[in-house]
Amino acid sequence: MEMNIFGYKCKKCGTVHYPFRTICKKCGHTIFADKAEGYELVPLSKKGKLLTWTRLRSLPGDFEVPELLLGIVQLDDGNRVTGQLDIASPKTGMKVDGEVRIVRRDGYNEYKGMVFESA
Amino acid sequence: MREVYCVGIGITSFTRLEYPLAEIAAYPGMMALKDSGLSKVDHVYVANMGGGKVNHQTGLASAVVDQLSLAPAGAETIENGPASGASAVKQGFMAVASGMCDTVMVIGAERMREVNDLESTEFVATLTHPHAEYIYGVTLPSLAGMFARLYMDKYGATPRHLGMVAVKNHDHAMDNFFAHLHERITLEGIIDSPEASTNNPIVADPLRFYDCCPVSDGAACVILASGDAAKKTGKPRVRLAGVGQATDTLAVHDRKDPTDLLAARGAAANAFKMAGLKPSQVDVAELHDAFTILEIAESEEVGFFKKGEGHLALEKGETRLGGSLPINPSGGLKAKGHPVGATGVGQAHEIVLQLRGEAEKRQVKGAKVGFTCNFGGFGNNVVCLAFKKEG
Ligand SMILES: [Zn+2]
Numbered sequence: 418m419e420m421n422i423f424g425y426k427c428k429k430c431g432t433v434h435y436p437f438r439t440i441c442k443k444c445g446h447t448i449f450a451d452k453a454e455g456y457e458l459v460p461l462s463k464k465g466k467l468l469t470w471t472r473l474r475s476l477p478g479d480f481e482v483p484e485l486l487l488g489i490v491q492l493d494d495g496n497r498v499t500g501q502l503d504i505a506s507p508k509t510g511m512k513v514d515g516e517v518r519i520v521r522r523d524g525y526n527e528y529k530g531m532v533f534e535s536a
Numbered sequence: 537m538r539e540v541y542c543v544g545i546g547i548t549s550f551t552r553l554e555y556p557l558a559e560i561a562a563y564p565g566m567m568a569l570k571d572s573g574l575s576k577v578d579h580v581y582v583a584n585m586g587g588g589k590v591n592h593q594t595g596l597a598s599a600v601v602d603q604l605s606l607a608p609a610g611a612e613t614i615e616n617g618p619a620s621g622a623s624a625v626k627q628g629f630m631a632v633a634s635g636m637c638d639t640v641m642v643i644g645a646e647r648m649r650e651v652n653d654l655e656s657t658e659f660v661a662t663l664t665h666p667h668a669e670y671i672y673g674v675t676l677p678s679l680a681g682m683f684a685r686l687y688m689d690k691y692g693a694t695p696r697h698l699g700m701v702a703v704k705n706h707d708h709a710m711d712n713f714f715a716h717l718h719e720r721i722t723l724e725g726i727i728d729s730p731e732a733s734t735n736n737p738i739v740a741d742p743l744r745f746y747d748c749c750p751v752s753d754g755a756a757c758v759i760l761a762s763g764d765a766a767k768k769t770g771k772p773r774v775r776l777a778g779v780g781q782a783t784d785t786l787a788v789h790d791r792k793d794p795t796d797l798l799a800a801r802g803a804a805a806n807a808f809k810m811a812g813l814k815p816s817q818v819d820v821a822e823l824h825d826a827f828t829i830l831e832i833a834e835s836e837e838v839g840f841f842k843k844g845e846g847h848l849a850l851e852k853g854e855t856r857l858g859g860s861l862p863i864n865p866s867g868g869l870k871a872k873g874h875p876v877g878a879t880g881v882g883q884a885h886e887i888v889l890q891l892r893g894e895a896e897k898r899q900v901k902g903a904k905v906g907f908t909c910n911f912g913g914f915g916n917n918v919v920c921l922a923f924k925k926e927g
Contacts, residue, residue, distance in 0.1 A: 435668065435790075436665055436667055436668040436786075436787055436790070468686065468789075468794075469682040469683075469685045469686040469794070470682060470685065471678050471681030471682045471685065471740045471741055471742075471743075472681075472738060472740070472741040473673065473675065473677065473678045473681070473739075473740045474737065474738050474739055474740070474741075475653075475654075475657060475675070475677060475739045475740070476654075476673060476675075477654070477657065477658045477661060477673055477675060478654045478655065478658055480673055485672075485673045485678075487672060487673065487674060487678050487682065488682070489682055489788070489789045489794065497789040497790065498668070498789060499668055499669050499672060499674060499787065499788070499789045500672060501672050501673070509685065509686075509689060520671055520672050520673070521671045521672070521673065528671040530671050530672055
């Protein structure tokens with residue numbers, strides 16, 4: 418099954434929050450109340466444009482790679498996410514395609530998140 | 537509100553310190569007591585970010601108040617990320633301004649080098665959003681790198697401008713005995729020469745080694761007092777005239793324009809408003825240059841220069857000692873060092889020294905108004921302070 422990253426759509430005003438927020442920034446609706454009343458889960462788009470990026474060479478200890486490419490992507494649905502890049506030479510503004518993969522392991526825990534490739 | 541004055545200051549070297557955290561914190565407290573002539577204070581605030589995680593010590597203020605034999609004075613530890621220091625100054629200000637206390641000791645202290653650089657960077661990275669940023673390996677340098685790329689593309693600042701901040705602040709730190717780095721650098725050495733890429737490797741591109749502050753241990757102290765209590769000390773009348781704070785989204789990608797540092801803009805505006813001062817009246821400032829790009833961006837957001845023109849003022853030498861508005865005469869976080877919880881108090885220490893006219897070789901001549909910006913998280917919690925010399 419295809420995995421997704423979900424945004425939280427306010428049931429009152431339709432604003433999509435990513436990451437989760439307890440009270441809607443736009444209309445003050447209590448998103449946290451409960452899923453039926455508060456929010457609807459919406460899968461975030463996986464296509465978008467690279468807004469900015471960095472090549473990180475000083476990595477947190479649990480990453481066993483020499484460098485990590487990180488970026489902020491402006492998604493086609495208007496939302497924005499931070500993610501890892503699987504792109505040799507990123508360029509600001511380039512079109513990217515995302516996929517949910519394992520992005521970090523610590524001990525027995527695996528964390529999944531968005532990884533983007535050049536579209 | 538009552539008026540609040542700075543009557544005592546103290547600082548340690550910002551470097552690697554082989555002492556227990558509570559002793560590092562107590563040292564500038566002792567110096568500040570001596571400086572003020574006071575032997576007791578009503579309350580102690582201790583800013584610290586990593587005691588619990590890095591040094592296995594929580595409730596630091598209780599240890600410090602005992603170290604200084606100030607019990608039964610009230611004592612609290614303040615944790616607000618890298619803005620802990622200025623946050624503690626703010627708490628001290630409120631305690632005196634409200635009339636609840638006449639004298640308050642504010643200490644900022646950190647001992648990060650008890651662990652290695654990777655662990656300390658990792659510890660600071662816990663400031664980022666746990667699910668939307670942290671899991672990807674996002675650290676503060678990587679957020680600064682992404683910010684720098686966006687900012688430079690938009691406003692035309694170049695890696696040379698970043699280098700100019702580093703060179704300037706390293707130069708300033710040469711005259712600060714307490715600074716972490718006493719190392720003169722040149723644009724030739726870090727950018728232009730064939731060896732530059734070895735001397736100055738990528739950390740989080742476009743940011744390189746010399747764009748990032750060192751990991752420091754250290755502590756600083758400022759004692760605040762009411763007008764009457766200050767008069768009794770006979771110290772120069774340096775008033776903490778304005779305190780401002782503002783916050784922004786935790787995840788950087790969640791900001792409408794990620795190059796806008798709205799919390800810095802808001803905190804500065806609030807501090808200036810309370811003080812009844814304008815940015816154009818500031819004679820000397822300490823800004824939070826954990827990364828070189830931040831000095832440029834903050835110099836605009838707090839109102840010294842127009843948006844997008846900070847790098848031009850830098851280029852003209854306006855922000856260097858001897859220029860129209862010297863920024864970071866202490867060497868800044870870049871060269872003075874960045875013991876996270878101590879930084880905001882260290883900035884206040886420098887401004888009090890400058891307004892007293894006691895900054896020796898790095899003195900900004902005739903400085904009467906000083907300003908600090910202590911930037912927490914990646915700009916999601918910022919505290920600014922405005923100081924004024926009276927009489
Ligand atoms: Zn809403």
